Each structure stands twice: as C-alpha cells, then as structure tokens.
Amino acid sequence: MTELLVIDDPFDRRLALGVTGVLADFNRAGVLTSADVRIAARVSDVVGETSEAVRLAFALTVRAVRNGSTAVELAELADELGAETPDLPWPADPVAWHAEVSRSELVVADVPALRVDDRLVYLDRYFELETELARDLVDRSRLAPPAPDDALLAADLTRLFPGEGYAEQRSAAEGAARRWTTILTGGPGTGKTTALARLLAVLASQATAAGAPPLRVALAAPTGKAAARMKEAVAAVSEAEGFTAEERAWLRSLEASTMHRLLGFRPDNSTRFRHDRRHRLPHDVVVVDESSMVSLTLMTRLVEAVRPDSRLLLVGDPDQLASIEAGTVLRDLVGGWTGQAASPVAHLVSEHRFGDEIGTLAAAVRDGDADRAIEVLRAGHPSVRLVEGDHLADTVQQLVLPGARAMRAAAERGDVEDALAELNRHRLLCAHREGPFGAETWNVQVERWLDEDAGHTLGRPWFAGRPVLVTENDRGLRLYNGDTGITVPSGDGLAVFVAEEERRRFAPSRLGAVQTAYAMTVHRSQGSQFDRVSVLLPDDDSRLLTRELLYTALTRAQSSVTLIGSEQAVRAAIGTRVLRASGLAERLAAALDSAPGAVGTAD
Numbered sequence: 001m002t003e004l005l006v007i008d009d010p011f012d013r014r015l016a017l018g019v020t021g022v023l024a025d026f027n028r029a030g031v032l033t034s035a036d037v038r039i040a041a042r043v044s045d046v047v048g049e050t051s052e053a054v055r056l057a058f059a060l061t062v063r064a065v066r067n068g069s070t071a072v073e074l075a076e077l078a079d080e081l082g083a084e085t086p087d088l089p090w091p092a093d094p095v096a097w098h099a100e101v102s103r104s105e106l107v108v109a110d111v112p113a114l115r116v117d118d119r120l121v122y123l124d125r126y127f128e129l130e131t132e133l134a135r136d137l138v139d140r141s142r143l144a145p146p147a148p149d150d151a152l153l154a155a156d157l158t159r160l161f162p163g164e165g166y167a168e169q170r171s172a173a174e175g176a177a178r179r180w181t182t183i184l185t186g187g188p189g190t191g192k193t194t195a196l197a198r199l200l201a202v203l204a205s206q207a208t209a210a211g212a213p214p215l216r217v218a219l220a221a222p223t224g225k226a227a228a229r230m231k232e233a234v235a236a237v238s239e240a241e242g243f244t245a246e247e248r249a250w251l252r253s254l255e256a257s258t259m260h261r262l263l264g265f266r267p268d269n270s271t272r273f274r275h276d277r278r279h280r281l282p283h284d285v286v287v288v289d290e291s292s293m294v295s296l297t298l299m300t301r302l303v304e305a306v307r308p309d310s311r312l313l314l315v316g317d318p319d320q321l322a323s324i325e326a327g328t329v330l331r332d333l334v335g336g337w338t339g340q341a342a343s344p345v346a347h348l349v350s351e352h353r354f355g356d357e358i359g360t361l362a363a364a365v366r367d368g369d370a371d372r373a374i375e376v377l378r379a380g381h382p383s384v385r386l387v388e389g390d391h392l393a394d395t396v397q398q399l400v401l402p403g404a405r406a407m408r409a410a411a412e413r414g415d416v417e418d419a420l421a422e423l424n425r426h427r428l429l430c431a432h433r434e435g436p437f438g439a440e441t442w443n444v445q446v447e448r449w450l451d452e453d454a455g456h457t458l459g460r461p462w463f464a465g466r467p468v469l470v471t472e473n474d475r476g477l478r479l480y481n482g483d484t485g486i487t488v489p490s491g492d493g494l495a496v497f498v499a500e501e502e503r504r505r506f507a508p509s510r511l512g513a514v515q516t517a518y519a520m521t522v523h524r525s526q527g528s529q530f531d532r533v534s535v536l537l538p539d540d541d542s543r544l545l546t547r548e549l550l551y552t553a554l555t556r557a558q559s560s561v562t563l564i565g566s567e568q569a570v571r572a573a574i575g576t577r578v579l580r581a582s583g584l585a586e587r588l589a590a591a592l593d594s595a596p597g598a599v600g601t602a603d
C-alpha cells in the first residue's frame with residue numbers, strides 16, 4: 001500500500017503555491033508533498049531543467065527518501081502508484097522516462113543533484129553513501145585475514161561452545177575469529193548475544209596469547225536502551241559455565257554506548273562525526289547490536305571509522321523493521337553477500353527458548369504464514385493471545401492500568417527501583433502515534449484513569465508516577481532517544497530518574513523532548529524488550545500495518561504478548577511487506593564480483 005495524502009482544501013499548506021503543471025497535479029493528488037515539489041522545482045530551475053518528466057522524477061526521488069528508500073525505481077513506481085492514481089499524467093513509457101532522466105543536466109553536471117544506474121534514480125548523497133559503504137566493506141574483505149593461533153582457537157571454542165548444543169554458534173564464532181568483518185544474524189532467542197559474549201572471550205584469549213595489550217572492545221547500539229541491554233546481556237552470559245574468572249570480570253567491565261556517542265558528536269555537523277576515515281576508532285573490536293535499526297548514513301559513517309585491522313561485528317535480525325531514516329542496510333548486506341564464496345554472514349536459526357510460543361508466532365509472521373499465526377494465537381497458550389471485539393478501552397484498561405497504578409504507588413513512596421522495574425514489566429505498543437489506535441491517545445487515556453483513581457486531575461504533564469520516554473538525543477544532558485525514566489516526588493516538587501546505564505536524576509523542566517511511556521509506537525520500541533507486551537493493531541486498511549511491524553512488536557516480548565485487534569488485521573499485517581527501494585545489495589554484489597583478488601576466508 002502506498003502513502004497518499006488526502007488534500008481537499010485549496011488552501012491546504014501541503015500544497016506548493018506557485019507551482020504549476022505536472023508537479024502541481026501530483027501535489028494536489030497527495031502523491032507529493034509541497035516540500036518534495038519545491039525542492040525539485042528549485043534545483044531544476046538552477047540547472048535550467050525544464051522537462052516536466054525529469055522534474056517529476058526528481059520530486060518522486062525526494063519522496064522516496066522521505067518514505068525510507070534510498071532511491072526510486074521509476075518503472076516500478078509508475079506501475080504500482082500509477083495503478084492507484086490512474087488520472088495522473090504519468091509518463092507513458094517508463095524506460096524512456098528513466099533514459100531521459102539519465103541524460104538530464106541534473107545527472108550529467110559536474111556536481112550532479114541526481115545519480116542513476118540501470119534501474120534506480122538517487123539523490124546524489126544516497127548514491128555516494130551506498131557506494132562508499134559497499135567499497136569499504138569490500139576493501140575489508142580483500143585484506144589478508146587475521147591469523148589466529150589455531151590450537152588455542154580450537155581449545156577455546158571447545159571450552160566456550162561445548163557440545164552439540166553450541167555447534168551452530170561455535171561455527172559462527174570460528175568464522176568470526178578468522179575474519180575482519182562478521183554479520184551475525186538470527187531471530188529472537190537464537191543465541192546471538194550468547195555467541196557474541198563467548199566470541200569476545202575467544203578473541204581476548206587470542207590477544208593475551210599473542211602478548212598483545214588487552215583487547216579494546218566497543219559495544220555500540222543505535223539507541224541508549226539497546227546499548228544498556230547489550231551490556232547487561234553480555235554480563236549475564238559471562239555468569240554461565242566455561243568462562244575463567246578473569247574473562248567474567250573483563251566481560252562485566254565492558255561498557256556499551258550509542259553509536260553516536262562512540263563515533264563522537266560534532267557540533268558543526270549532524271551527519272559527520274569526530275571519528276571518521278582520518279581519525280579512526282582506537283578499538284580492536286567494534287560490535288553493533290540491533291543493526292537492523294541502523295540507517296544507511298550511520299552505517300556508512302561507522303564502517304569508515306573502523307580500522308581495517310579491527311574486527312567489525314554487526315549483530316541483528318534482518319526481519320525486523322528497518323531504520324526510521326532511509327535504508328534497509330542489514331537486509332541489503334545479507335542480500336548482497338548471498339551466494340558469495342567468502343560471505344561474512346553467519347545466520348543462527350536454532351531457537352534456544354524452548355517451549356516459546358512467542359518464537360513460534362514470530363516465525364509464522366516472519367515466514368508469511370498467516371494460518372499458522374492464527375492457529376498459534378487461538379491455541380489457548382497463556383503467553384500468546386488475540387483479544388478481539390469492540391471493547392477496546394476495557395481491554396486496554398485491563399492490560400495497562402494495573403501497571404500504571406503500581407508505578408504511581410511506587411513513585412509516591414519514593415521507591416524508584418520498584419517503579420522502574422514496573423515500567424519494564426509491560427508496554428502497550430501501537431502502530432500509530434496519533435488517532436484512535438495511537439500511542440498518544442492511549443497515554444492520555446491512562447492518565448485520565450489515574451485521575452479517576454485520585455478523584456482529581458493529576459498535574460499535567462508532570463505527576464508522580466509518570467513514566468517518560470526520551471524522544472531526541474540531548475548531548476548536553478547525555479540523554480538519548482529511547483531512554484526511559486520515572487517521575488517521583490522530591491522535596492516540594494518532582495524529579496525524574498532516568499534508568500539507562502546509571503541512575504540519574506533530572507528536574508522535569510530540564511527535559512525537553514520526552515513523552516509519556518505507558519504506550520509507545522512499535523518504531524520507538526525497537527531495541528527494547530519488556531516482560532509483557534500488548535500490541536494494539538489498527539484497522540486492517542492502515543498503511544502502517546505490515547509484517548515487519550508485527551514481527552518487531554511481537555519480538556519485544558519476553559514472557560507474553562497480547563494482540564488487540566481482529567483476525568483480519570493480523571492477516572493484513574502478515575500479507576503486507578515494507579517495500580523500500582535500495583541499490584546497496586546490488587552495489588555490494590557488483591563490487592565483490594569485480595574484486596576477484598578477495599582473500600576473505602571461505603566458510
């Protein structure tokens with residue numbers, strides 16, 4: 001399903017005033033926003049490009065990036081979107097249209113605004129990013145691989161990955177020990193973190209045996225929440241058998257940070273960092289967890305900043321929702337390496353959370369098997385269920401209010417730990433931000449229920465027990481998008497305790513971009529996990545209802561998940577894929593094919 005804006009008011013601010021012709025038609029029809037149109041018109045005017053078809057292609061490329069693609073395939077778009085908007089003046093011959101764009105001054109100028117390949121049209125910046133990322137990864141795969149001490153490696157792999165139960169992870173770890181780059185993928189509970197922590201111990205043991213200084217490891221993730229989870233999970237794995245006391249202490253001492261913090265903010269530039277190709281990261285191993293959430297821009301900046309002789313480990317689940325910004329990098333990297341002899345992709349498939357109905361349901365959703373998903377949901381397992389019917393408010397109240405009350409009670413008695421623990425026990429996840437199925441709507445509703453409990457209106461927006469979610473990075477306060485906290489009474493007023501990495505206390509007035517956190521969007525929940533999750537499914541015609549969204553929501557849950565909605569909505573979600581155009585997989589595959597000297601180790 002494609003995004004169309006509904007514009008029926010001639011003075012709607014989404015209409016680009018003063019623009020005429022084809023661009024105006026597409027704007028009025030809701031295909032293009034006024035920003036798409038204005039950018040295309042202005043840049044085309046500068047280079048003297050007057051062709052309406054080329055100007056349209058430019059605006060559609062801006063639109064594509066806005067919707068998460070890094071490029072646009074004109075023929076495909078004309079086919080799909082053209083079917084939904086048959087009255088619009090789509091160019092009749094998409095092949096000729098693409099060819100006309102390719103000859104345009106916008107493309108052939110010394111400083112091009114647009115770039116093209118055989119299939120896609122790009123804004124220059126995204127073409128450069130894809131090319132740079134593919135080249136850096138292929139360059140890494142051409143280097144002579146690391147040369148571990150084989151006998152020690154075999155002994156450590158046997159010690160840390162014992163027996164048949166660890167065979168899959170052992171083989172992934174052995175491959176990773178023999179390569180500079182590894183992409184470790186797998187669904188929830190397939191043991192990615194377990195394999196990662198054990199692999200780090202293997203690598204540290206190699207460094208010690210070689211008389212090298214202690215291994216410097218950077219653990220990073222796209223959000224503060226995901227970074228904190230990774231640190232905890234790595235420390236938890238180290239408690240298991242097989243590790244030496246030194247390895248345990250070392251793994252527990254590893255710090256995790258956001259990718260932005262690792263790369264170093266630059267006050268003058270939001271897409272460039274202190275660490276780059278010229279000032280590389282000092283670490284010997286750079287790990288990125290939740291890699292599916294990483295945008296093309298951020299991944300390109302990370303990879304350029306990793307020393308060629310450092311290990312890069314990208315960990316994630318390519319079936320989850322992609323980044324909020326443009327790109328589907330993890331999926332593209334897996335796709336680009338498919339069929340290559342020296343692929344760095346290690347895919348874990350064994351599910352280690354036995355008896356895990358959430359895993360079975362998630363697998364059915366991932367594989368597009370709607371009948372199986374419905375069967376699991378209707379089997380009567382306490383850990384996965386579908387609540388249908390018209391009593392939406394009653395259902396949400398039953399699921400959310402007990403936790404909200406417990407948070408408020410804990411906050412009022414000043415018990416920050418209890419309140420924060422309660423916050424992680426349950427989350428209502430919504431596809432939408434606003435509207436009847438939106439997170440904002442239900443956050444307000446929960447506050448109203450608490451008002452009713454109290455018999456008066458609690459303070460707005462701040463009151464004791466208010467859980468909050470940080471929605472933007474704030475470098476000054478060292479708060480990151482995705483951090484969560486709880487509001488408690490303090491003296492005559494209130495204080496907010498934020499739970500990430502360390503407990504920190506803030507005056508509410510210092511917190512700019514925060515929202516209440518009983519409910520949040522599935523997009524924002526990426527990289528977080530909660531004990532119990534309830535997922536509010538919108539109507540089956542919502543354009544946000546996709547397989548990736550449902551899969552991501554389900555896999556946030558550790559012990560139980562409740563879907564609120566209809567069977568049709570579940571089926572509609574499973575039947576709808578997120579389609580993002582990108583050329584990264586092809587660019588990577590082409591770069592690999594043209595690099596026959598590659599010496600990466602064969603799997």
Ligand SMILES: Nc1ncnc2c1ncn2[C@@H]1O[C@H](COP(=O)(O)OP(=O)(O)OP(=O)(O)O)[C@@H](O)[C@H]1O
Pocket residue numbers: 165166169186187188189190191192193194195233352353
């Ligand atoms: N080889 C194994 N044998 C038995 N249990 C395992 C094995 N590997 C992992 N586990 C257990 O399975 C569970 C999931 O492992 P882990 O957290 O490493 O998976 P994950 O892929 O990182 O999961 P998620 O993506 O959901 O965080 C943990 O309880 C872990 O102890």
